[in-house]
Amino acid sequence: MNNLKKILQTNNLKATHQRLSILNTLEQQGHIDIDNLYNTIIKQNPTISKATLYRNINELIEKDIIVEVKIPHQKNRYEIKKDPHIHLVCKFCGDVLDNTVDLSMIINNIQHNTQFQIQSSFVIFEGICPSCKG
Amino acid sequence: MNNLKKILQTNNLKATHQRLSILNTLEQQGHIDIDNLYNTIIKQNPTISKATLYRNINELIEKDIIVEVKIPHQKNRYEIKKDPHIHLVCKFCGDVLDNTVDLSMIINNIQHNTQFQIQSSFVIFEGICPSCKG
DNA sequence: ATATGTGCAAAGGGTTTGCAGATAT
DNA sequence: ATATCTGCAAACCCTTTGCACATAT
Secondary structure, three states, X not given: OOHHHHHHHHOOOOOOHHHHHHHHHHHHHOOEEHHHHHHHHHXXXXXXXXXXXXXXXXXXXXOOOEEEEOOOOOOOEEEEOOOXXXXXXXXXXXXXXXXXXXXXXXXXXXXXXXXXEEEEEEEEEEEEOHHHOO | OOHHHHHHHHOOOOOOHHHHHHXXXXXXXXXXXXXXXXXXXXXXXXXXXXXXXXXXXXXXXXXXXXXXXXXXXXXXXXXXXXXXOEEEEEOOOOOEEEEOOOOHXXXXXXXXXXXXXXXXXXXXXXXXXXXXXX
């Protein structure tokens, strides 16, 4: 059975075209905001409504299937939840790249110094991506 | 001359009560969202309007005097711009603590591996603050 | 067959804007 | 004195909601 369909059904959500389109688009493009998501999906399904988008985005977040990414100076974006990673945001083209980095030394350091117990991290580096250099 | 007044005048902004209240509140409380800012200021100045708040917040951001802080699962907050630091956000009380940490090793590492040129960083760690433990 | 989900249109809530009066310089 | 700023109310988003119909199971 289709992977995305399975994810939905595991979470007691019916595998509608609309939901499959959302997950499919997120899987292919990643880090996409509501308007881009809408503009992409409406090409395949010209009758989808924004209400459906919003309802499903919220539902998928609640079920922990997708995740909201808050990037400085940008609209919120959405991505399918996957292993922890950080985001590299290009100031010029606005693109968002994933990267994995070992934060454990820093986290241990902070926990030791502050007694604050760290459970999750959200790291964004802003700068110039390789394609926009020069 | 008053420090905050000076900051405004340096940026060609008139030192109105409203603006001074905003900066003063941010200086004292830090990491505050629009509603808390409004509720705090209205105690001193019962006639301030939200329009003034929004207008000034945006103006102060443009002038680089204050900064928007985007925290997962929370409304945007605002703080006076100061030296680079990271944020520790407590999942229980919602409080935000500042911390400084040396990210240069991580940044160098990423720049070397990806050719992405990093200019600024936004780091949030979520967890349990010392006061909420136990 | 039926519980769930969708599209539509209307309502809601937060943010911005135009304007006349007020204020800082 | 005058350019700038504020408060008010209206306008403007973007997001949510109620409802009747459609769809997945």
